[in-house]
Amino acid sequence: MTTTRTSALAIREHCRLLKLPGVGREYESLAREARERGWSHEDFLLEALCAEIRSRESSVVRHRLYEARFPELKTLDTFDFHADVGIDRDTMLRLARCEWVEQSGTVILAGPVGTGKTHLAIALGVEACRRRRRVLFTRAADLVRDLLEARDQRQLGRMHKRLLKQDLLVVDELGFVPFDRAGGEVLFNVLSERYERRATLVTSNLAFSEWPRVFGNDEKLAAALLDRLAHHAEVLTTKGSSYRMRKRGKPAATPPPGPPLQGATPPSGPAPGAHTTTVE
Numbered sequence: 001m002t003t004t005r006t007s008a009l010a011i012r013e014h015c016r017l018l019k020l021p022g023v024g025r026e027y028e029s030l031a032r033e034a035r036e037r038g039w040s041h042e043d044f045l046l047e048a049l050c051a052e053i054r055s056r057e058s059s060v061v062r063h064r065l066y067e068a069r070f071p072e073l074k075t076l077d078t079f080d081f082h083a084d085v086g087i088d089r090d091t092m093l094r095l096a097r098c099e100w101v102e103q104s105g106t107v108i109l110a111g112p113v114g115t116g117k118t119h120l121a122i123a124l125g126v127e128a129c130r131r132r133r134r135v136l137f138t139r140a141a142d143l144v145r146d147l148l149e150a151r152d153q154r155q156l157g158r159m160h161k162r163l164l165k166q167d168l169l170v171v172d173e174l175g176f177v178p179f180d181r182a183g184g185e186v187l188f189n190v191l192s193e194r195y196e197r198r199a200t201l202v203t204s205n206l207a208f209s210e211w212p213r214v215f216g217n218d219e220k221l222a223a224a225l226l227d228r229l230a231h232h233a234e235v236l237t238t239k240g241s242s243y244r245m246r247k248r249g250k251p252a253a254t255p256p257p258g259p260p261l262q263g264a265t266p267p268s269g270p271a272p273g274a275h276t277t278t279v280e
C-alpha cells in the first residue's frame with residue numbers, strides 16, 4: 001500500500017514536472033480499467049497518451065475562447081430558428097463548420113437591432129474557437145478607438161500585425177457610431193488588409209447604401225470596401241422586430257428620430273456582387 005501511495009505521489013509529481021496534466025488526472029482510472037479489462041501495457045500507454053491529447057485540445061479551446069473576448073457566450077444551440085428572423089438553420093450549420101474561415105471568407109450579418117446578429121456572430125466565433133482558430137471579437141467603435149490610439153502612439157503597424165494573426169475578426173455593430181474620416185480610414189485599412197487573407201465577420205444595422213456615412217462620408221472609401229468585402233462575402237439578413245420584445249409579447253418600439261446612424265434600418269439588399277448562398 002505504502003509503495004502504491006508513494007508511486008501515486010511520484011507519478012503526479014512527474015506529470016506536473018513534465019506538464020502532462022491529462023495523464024496526471026486520468027492515469028488512475030485508466031490503470032483500474034486496464035486491470036479490469038486486461039489491457040496490454042501498450043494499450044494502457046496509448047490510452048494515457050490519448051488522455052493527454054484530449055486535455056491539451058480542450059485547454060487550447062478554453063484559451064482561444066478566453067482570448068476571443070466575447071462579451072458573453074452564445075451558441076447556435078440557444079438560437080431560436082423558429083422565431084422567423086430570416087436566418088436559415090442549415091446555412092448557419094454550414095457556416096458553423098468554419099470552411100469559410102479556412103478560406104479567409106467574409107460574412108456580413110445585417111438587419112435591425114435585436115434580431116440576433118450579435119448572438120449569431122458570437123456563436124460562429126465560438127465554433128471557430130472550438131476548431132482551435134484564433135478569434136477576436138470587437139465592436140467597431142472600440143476597434144476604431146484602439147486603432148486611432150495605436151496610430152497616435154506609432155504602434156499602428158504592430159496592431160495590424162496582431163490583428164492579422166487572428167484567423168477570424170468579428171467586427172460587431174458597424175454603423176452604431178459613425179466615425180470621422182480618420183476613423184473610417186483606419187477601419188478601412190484593417191478590413192481591406194484582411195480581404196482574401198483572413199476571415200472577417202461584420203454585423204451592421206445599416207443598409208449598404210448607408211455605409212459611406214460610417215466611413216466619414218467618404219463615398220470612395222466605402223465603395224472600395226464594399227466592393228472588396230462584398231466580392232467574397234456571404235450576406236445574411238435578419239429581419240423582424242427585436243426578439244426580446246417579441247418574447248415579452250410587445251411590438252418593438254420604433255426608435256426615436258435620432259442621429260442618422262442609430263435607427264434600426266434594415267439593409268436595402270446585398271451589395272453589388274454579394275450573394276447569400278455560397279462562399280466563393
Ligand code: ADP
Nearest residue numbers: 078079080083113114115116117118119243244
Ligand atoms: P442584435 O445584435 O441583432 O441587435 P442580439 O444578438 O444582441 O441582437 O440579440 C438581443 C438578445 O436577444 C440577445 O440576448 C440574443 O441572445 C437574443 N436573441 C435574439 N434573437 C434570438 C433568437 N432567434 N433566438 C434566441 N435568442 C435570440
Ligand code: MG
Nearest residue numbers: 117118172173
Ligand atoms: Mg448586436
